[in-house]
Structures are given as structure tokens and as C-alpha cells.
Amino acid sequence: MKFTNIIIGLTTVAALGMLSSSLSQSVWNKAEIELLGSMSITKLGAMPNDPSNLVAENNQAAELGQKFFFDKRLSSDGSVACATCHSSEKYFADDQARSEGVGMTNRKAPSIVGAGFYKWYFWDGRADSQWSQALGPLENANEHGGDRTQYARVVFENYKTEFEALFGQMPELADTSRFPSHAGPVTDPKVSNAWQSMYPMDRKAVTRIFVNIGKAIAAYERKLNPGRSRFDTFVETLAHPENDPDASATLNDDEVAGLRLFIGKAGCVSCHNGPLLTDQQFHNTGVPTAKDLELDVGRGTGLQKLAASEFGCLTEYSDAKAAECAANTTTDAYDTSSEVKNMNGAFKTPSLRGASLHAPFMHAGQFKSLQEVLKHYSNAPSSPTGDSEIKPLSLSSLEMQQIEAFLKSLEAPVNADVRWLEDPFSN
Numbered sequence: 001m002k003f004t005n006i007i008i009g010l011t012t013v014a015a016l017g018m019l020s021s022s023l024s025q026s027v028w029n030k031a032e033i034e035l036l037g038s039m040s041i042t043k044l045g046a047m048p049n050d051p052s053n054l055v056a057e058n059n060q061a062a063e064l065g066q067k068f069f070f071d072k073r074l075s076s077d078g079s080v081a082c083a084t085c086h087s088s089e090k091y092f093a094d095d096q097a098r099s100e101g102v103g104m105t106n107r108k109a110p111s112i113v114g115a116g117f118y119k120w121y122f123w124d125g126r127a128d129s130q131w132s133q134a135l136g137p138l139e140n141a142n143e144h145g146g147d148r149t150q151y152a153r154v155v156f157e158n159y160k161t162e163f164e165a166l167f168g169q170m171p172e173l174a175d176t177s178r179f180p181s182h183a184g185p186v187t188d189p190k191v192s193n194a195w196q197s198m199y200p201m202d203r204k205a206v207t208r209i210f211v212n213i214g215k216a217i218a219a220y221e222r223k224l225n226p227g228r229s230r231f232d233t234f235v236e237t238l239a240h241p242e243n244d245p246d247a248s249a250t251l252n253d254d255e256v257a258g259l260r261l262f263i264g265k266a267g268c269v270s271c272h273n274g275p276l277l278t279d280q281q282f283h284n285t286g287v288p289t290a291k292d293l294e295l296d297v298g299r300g301t302g303l304q305k306l307a308a309s310e311f312g313c314l315t316e317y318s319d320a321k322a323a324e325c326a327a328n329t330t331t332d333a334y335d336t337s338s339e340v341k342n343m344n345g346a347f348k349t350p351s352l353r354g355a356s357l358h359a360p361f362m363h364a365g366q367f368k369s370l371q372e373v374l375k376h377y378s379n380a381p382s383s384p385t386g387d388s389e390i391k392p393l394s395l396s397s398l399e400m401q402q403i404e405a406f407l408k409s410l411e412a413p414v415n416a417d418v419r420w421l422e423d424p425f426s427n
């Protein structure tokens with residue numbers, strides 16, 4: 001008798017405990033429900049046009065771009081493709097702290113899933129369009145390491161028909177007296193001298209081919225978008241409980257507690273907001289300089305690099321009117337007023353959708369795990385350059401675990417027709 005009483009007593013305590021925790025977990029006020037609604041994948045909407053790229057929505061261009069994305073012949077030694085560092089198995093990101101192509105880079109490869117929604121590309125935003133971004137790694141000595149006439153010839157020899165159908169007639173690239181096998185404005189003096197020795201008209205024709213490789217790749221990348229995660233189902237059932245009264249089935253108590261911290265006490269949502277969980281801005285979060293690397297000022301020099309770039313939305317290779325470019329449509333852009341913040345040490349806020357699928361984290365893979373990321377936010381050390389915008393949060397280890405659990409609820413398969421996920425050269 002006595003024994004049974006104890007059991008009943010314990011059960012009651014446990015039941016009461018569960019009730020109160022699920023009550024506190026499941027009650028959200030109107031403002032919170034609105035905020036969560038703004039983060040739902042359903043708010044992503046259609047991908048914005050890219051007026052700087054006339055083939056952005058062209059399926060033939062996307063198919064060709066997919067081949068370029070996976071084609072290792074577009075590299076100095078035939079060993080590197082975009083997919084080397086943006087692997088479909090890693091949510092189109094890399095698992096290396098610093099990506100390695102034909103040489104070693106200084107940064108971690110972000111995921112390209114959903115990148116069609118971005119205004120700025122690279123951690124420092126030094127590209128303002130997706131096609132011009134793609135041209136960077138192709139000519140970078142440590143990534144693909146090749147050059148423009150080499151790439152133009154790969155297209156001429158392997159993709160001429162498809163390419164000409166989209167972009168018009170190619171010049172007679174078989175003529176090596178006019179088009180050397182290796183020429184382009186790269187660091188290798190032999191290759192850049194060969195470039196300088198070409199007729200200006202031929203240089204321009206080759207550059208147009210190079211640009212169009214980028215535009216086809218961008219059309220492909222636009223096919224890769226974030227899928228619906230458990231978080232999204234949770235948010236939807238909060239807004240419309242009548243559709244599925246069992247909202248708790250989509251996120252467990254730890255995940256819900258982590259979400260509460262994310263939009264509440266931990267303040268993550270001030271930068272990781274909207275349906276991609278990024279404000280697409282640049283912030284200094286005091287991430288330490290990576291071991292063996294020099295100080296990286298990030299956005300501090302991003303705009304100068306963009307202004308000095310041969311490519312971008314405002315250049316002659318763009319299909320857009322100047323008024324349509326990010327530089328002229330976003331308030332932070334080319335603001336040179338004295339009030340503009342010093343952007344040294346600021347990096348682009350990454351999307352957190354699928355982030356847990358591609359450790360390590362931050363611009364040079366400084367943190368191996370989400371646990372390390374959360375310790376960083378909890379301690380908020382001062383920045384190696386400029387002023388960090390984050391304040392110490394003093395999170396408990398339980399709170400960190402809860403935020404980590406929530407971040408994992410943002411995992412979802414890439415939202416794309418399966419054919420876009422396949423390597424066209426895999427068999």
C-alpha cells in the first residue's frame with residue numbers, strides 16, 4: 001500500500017512537471033508567432049530576377065552550367081571543379097576549414113544552396129552578382145588555377161553547339177596564333193604576357209566567353225534551394241493549429257527551448273533572420289584569426305575589391321541597368337558618408353539553413369563544431385580587428401545544447417529536381 005502510494009506520488013510529480021514544461025514551451029505570444037512566421041521557408045517566395053544575367057532563368061543554360069560546375073577540365077591540371085569544394089554530399093559546401101583546389105585557399109567554402117537569393121557573394125561581398133562570383137575561383141591560382149583562353153578552348157572543343165545556341169557564334173579558337181593555349185590576366189607572368197600580346201578585340205571575345213561560362217553556372221546554381229525543414233512545419237502549425245493540433249510532433253522540447261533562446265535571450269535573430277536566417281549584411285562577431293593566417297579584414301576591403309573588379313553588375317559584361325544592381329538598391333552598399341561604420345572584421349552573415357550539415361564553421365573554419373560556435377557567442381571575445389557587435393551571453397551548457405538542437409532542426413534536403421544534384425560525369 002505504502003509502496004503504491006509512492007509510485008503514484010512520483011508519477012504525479014512527473015506528470016505535473018511534463019505538463020508545466022510543455023505549457024511553457026508551447027505558449028508563444030503574438031509578436032513571437034509573427035517573428036517565427038517571417039523565418040518560415042514559405043516566406044522565401046520566388047527567386048528574385050537577376051537582370052544582370054539574361055540566361056539566369058534559361059533551362060538550357062542551367063544544364064550547360066551544371067556540366068561546367070562538375071567539369072574538372074576547367075582547371076589548370078584537370079583535378080578541380082566547382083564541385084570539389086561545393087559538394088552535393090555536403091549541402092554544396094566543404095568539410096575543410098580552408099578549401100583546397102590546386103592550392104590552398106584562405107577561406108572556408110560556404111554552401112551555395114539558396115545563393116540565388118543573395119545580393120552579395122563571398123564572405124566579404126566582393127562580388128555583387130552570381131555570375132561574376134563564379135569567375136573568381138576559375139582564375140584564382142589556388143582554386144581552379146587556369147586561364148581564359150584555356151577555358152574558352154574547353155568550351156570550343158566540348159560544348160560548342162550548346163554554347164553557341166545560347167550565346168552566339170564563337171571565334172575561331174583553333175587558331176593558336178591569335179588565341180594562345182594559355183592566356184589571361186592572371187598572376188603567372190607567362191600567361192599574362194601572352195594575354196597582353198593578343199589583339200584587344202580577341203581578348204574581349206575570349207572574355208565574353210568566360211563571362212558566359214559564369215552566367216551558365218549561375219543559371220544552374222539557381223536550381224539549388226533550401227528545402228522544408230522540421231522548423232518550418234513547426235512554424236506553420238503554430239500559425240494554423242487547426243491544420244495539425246500536434247505541433248509538438250515537429251520539434252522536441254530541447255529544440256523548442258533552443259528556438260526560444262535563438263529569438264530571445266541569445267539574440268541570434270537580430271542577424272540570422274528572414275526565411276534564410278540571414279540578414280544578408282556584414283557584421284563583426286569577433287571571430288578569431290585562423291591559425292597560420294594573417295588578419296582578415298573581410299568587408300573592410302570588400303567594396304574596394306568590387307569597385308576594382310573587371311566584372312559585376314555595374315560593368316559592361318552585365319545585362320542590367322545600373323539602377324538594378326545591388327550596389328544601387330541596398331542602403332549599406334556604396335555609402336561613403338562619414339557615418340558609415342568601419343567594416344573591418346565584418347563578414348557576411350551566413351544562412352543557417354542546413355548549416356549543421358557542413359562543419360567546420362565561420363569564414364576560415366575556425367570552429368570545428370556547433371558547440372565551439374556557441375561557446376564563442378557565449379564568451380564574445382573582442383575582435384582581432386574593429387569592434388565586435390556581440391556581447392557575452394553566459395549561456396549554460398544546457399542552453400548551448402538546446403540552441404544546437406534547434407539549429408539541427410533547420411536541416412533539410414536540397415530542394416531541387418534530382419537531376420540537378422547529379423554529377424553529369426559520374427558514369
Ligand code: HEC
Nearest residue numbers: 081082085099100101107108109110121122123134137143
Ligand atoms: C578550391 C575550392 C573552391 C572551388 C574549386 C570553388 N569554390 Fe566557391 N568558394 C570557395 C571558398 C573558399 C569560398 C569563400 C571565398 C571567399 O569568401 O573569399 C567560395 C565562395 C563561393 C560562393 C559564395 C557563396 C556566398 O555565400 O557568398 C559561391 C556562390 C561559390 N563559391 C560558387 C563556386 C563556383 C560556381 C565555383 C566553380 C566555378 C566554385 N565556387 C569553385 C571554395 C571554392
Ligand code: HEC
Nearest residue numbers: 266267268271283287347348349350355361362363377389
Ligand atoms: C551581430 C550579428 C550576429 C549575431 C547576433 C549572431 N550571428 Fe551567427 N554569424 C554572424 C556572422 C557575421 C557570421 C560569420 C562570421 C565569420 O565567419 O567571421 C556568423 C556565423 C554563424 C554560424 C556559422 C555558420 C557557417 O556556415 O559557418 C553559426 C552556426 C551561427 N552564426 C549561429 C549563431 C547563433 C546560434 C547565434 C546566437 C547565439 C548567432 N549566430 C548570433 C552574425 C551574427
